[in-house]
Amino acid sequence: MQKPLISSPSNPLIKKARALHQKKARTESGLFLVEGIHHVGEAVESGWEVQEILYASGVLTSPFAHDLISRFAFTPQPVTAQVMETLADKENPQGIVAIVSQKKTQIKDLKPFKRALALVSPQDPGNVGTILRTLDAVGADALFLLDGGVELYHPTVVRASMGTLFWKPVIQTSFDEFVGWARKGGYQLIGTSAKADVDYQTLVPQVPWVLMLGNEQKGLSSAQTAACDVTVSLPMRGRVSSLNLAVAAGVLLYRYMLAE
Secondary structure (H helix, E strand, O other), rough: OOOOOOOOOOOOOHHHHHHOOHHHHHHHEEEEEOOHHHHHHHHHHHHEEEEEEEEEOOOOHHHHHHHHHHHOOOOOOEEOOOHHHHHHOOOOOEEEEEEEOOOOOOHHHOOOEEEEEEEEEEOOHHHHHHHHHHHHHHOOOOOEOOOOOOOOOOOOHHHHOHHHHOOOEEEEOHHHHHHHHHHHHHHHHEOOOOOOOOOOOOOOOOOOEEEEEOOOOOOOOOHHHHOOOOEOOOOOOOOOOOOOOOHHHHHHHHHHHHHO
């Protein structure tokens, strides 16, 4: 049976969903908002805990979306187009959002893998989401977020990941705990630095490995670089001194996946 249509932005469920645009609400509730047909579909298909789905039938014209709604184990909540606009994080909303429970993968629970990437205190959520998407494209296994930085469930991370957030394990931990864990597991740590004397094209990584990049402003510190087994650099032939973090990660991931 279809639920009654929600037409008021002051409805408690709508207020709960809208609050998830704020970090404080996401942190306190352990929930986050997923917007768009593709992203909601990936959340459902991957088996994440979806607490509620809200949709505006007048906006939602995709046959895939309507089929998706019909396959839920619970009844989604219809809302008006005006209410949907108050929930959307972007212009021209697709007419569907989901309230999803966050997952916290512990490093001790991570299964052995062959290839992964670690980011130290990344600052740009768009970069983190894009890197997740690239990680999936090359077939790497996991992403580590070390020493804080971007909140994993920031709306921009979710959107830029194009659904890969729901399929790849992301582990948030400290740099020191990560290095200790990696040493015990026999992972080669490949650092990145503009001052490294090893050109990225000459390195053949030793499986299993983890590629490590510092944040957008500072890169890896000297202590973090010293913790790596090898450090590589990307040649800069123009006037710029560095690449965008997501671009650098993409270049290196594709190179090392193909080098094995």
